Amino acid sequence: MNPYVRLLTEAGPLAAFFFTNAQAGIMTGTAVFMVATLVALGVSWHFERRLPVMPLVGAGFVLLFGGLTLWLNDDLFIKLKPTLVNLLFATVLFAAHFARRNVMKHLLGTVLALTDEGWRTLALRWAWFFLLLAALNEAVWRTMTTDAWVNFKVFGILPLTLLFSALQTPLILRHQVTDEEQASAR
Structure with missing residues (x-):
């Protein structure tokens, strides 16, 4: 998929949520977020003929918690969504670690080649980072206005995630497996 289309499918629903919330409030923003998420999945399917696991899980949470938000007319549910998604991801990663399975290798193994220690x-x-994001989301929605929470969701969580990802580069480079090493391991 074209990198710009990928960026649009990944960040577009969040941007739509942000702008709609600013213009029409959290309920309309939530409805637009749900529709934009479904459109993004449709675009992903159109270009790749598959639905990536993380966006699919995220979409399920958006639809579930967005639906509860609209049905019950209570923004608590859409505010809880990031906490629960991040707790789910952290739990999966920690459980897989203790079970000596590597979910990250399964998800990213076609993009990255790392040593087992690196994975x-x-x-x-990432598990610890997801716990941090869950705690931050809880602190922000419980202590700030809804508009401040939406701003944090867009201008806090996203940049923190990008920064954290970039900070993993030295680890990835240190544990990267070359094509020759992969070939000799087969």
């Missing part, structure tokens, strides 16, 4: 370290770092 374990990367997975644990």
